Amino acid sequence: MTKRTQDANTLFQAALLQEKYQDLQGAARTYQRVLELEPDNKLAWYNLGVLAQRDGRTAVARDAYDKALKIDPKYASALYNEAVLLKASDTDHAVRLLKRAIAASPRAATAHLQLGWILTQKKHDDEAEDEFRSAVAADPSLYSQVPEQFQDDVTPTPTSSQAGTNG
Template sequence: MSTRQIFGSLACGAVLLAGVPACSEKPADKPPTSNAGNSGKADGDTNTDTAPADLLKLGVEQGQAGNIDAAKATFEKVVAAEADNKFAWFNLGFIAQSRNQADEAVDNYDKALAADASYKPALYNKAIALEGKAPTTSIEIYRKVVSIDDKSSTAYLRLGMLLSQSGDDAAARNAFQSAIRLDKGLTSAVPAKYRAVPKAPASPRTGR
């Protein structure tokens, strides 16, 4: 995934200021690029003549450098110029979520999803934000994520956790089995009772 798209993700609840979401190995679509403007400006040195694509790149660089307040201000400039820029809305959501501002994060992810209803990073992180307060909605979103990308191992894992908490052991087992099949490294995160595949009842033996 291009660093111009995203400076962070919430993968299994951990904040990563650089890299790709662990929920999928598939690259997401790339944002539009532009040669307009000067993307080499110093942090905070932006003006109304800078193209949104260049502002997006600057915001990512600021975020990766740990200058989160400046990155937030830059992404806000992007959405002021392009109200449907899903990449900027996603990163604003990520910033809010990393600061435990769940409602603001969900609102920003919703704006990203209004531009692209299948934008998986926003779906995934929204589901994480809603796990505690709206687990049923979170389950629905994780199911949408894995319907979009059936290689989303951590989405299967988190889905399994929520299904287990809801008492749906059969569906939880299926989700956990999918997670482990895709990534054996997730096995230790799966509750022990779901790791072993239930054995079929032994057929009766007949004597001679």
């Protein structure tokens, strides 16, 4: 491991601690320092996106997620977060992103749930029902977030996994 990589890793860990202790501006500055050392650090780009999204800076968040996805086009967390960011303004793009997230991580329960909600809005009820079923199969605790009209058809089964992933 090079000194540059070691320094980037140390800074990344410091940024995570800054986030934990709610020094979000400090964390953002530290992630930027990581990127000065390692411009292709998808986790630093992703975390910058998360911080920007929390602050309501959607254009900055989207740019950061896009940079993470240029490094790793199958990075499910970045795909999911960007889809959530876009679901109100560009549902078609959000659907494409969620489908890519699910392809990268098929048991990403919250991605299935979000996709189901968007498909319901678009009046694609059969597809939405399939997504809700997949969400609940991966994480039965999401059942309460399924729209009432679909709940009878997506009831958790005893064989459903109790440990789904969250996107």
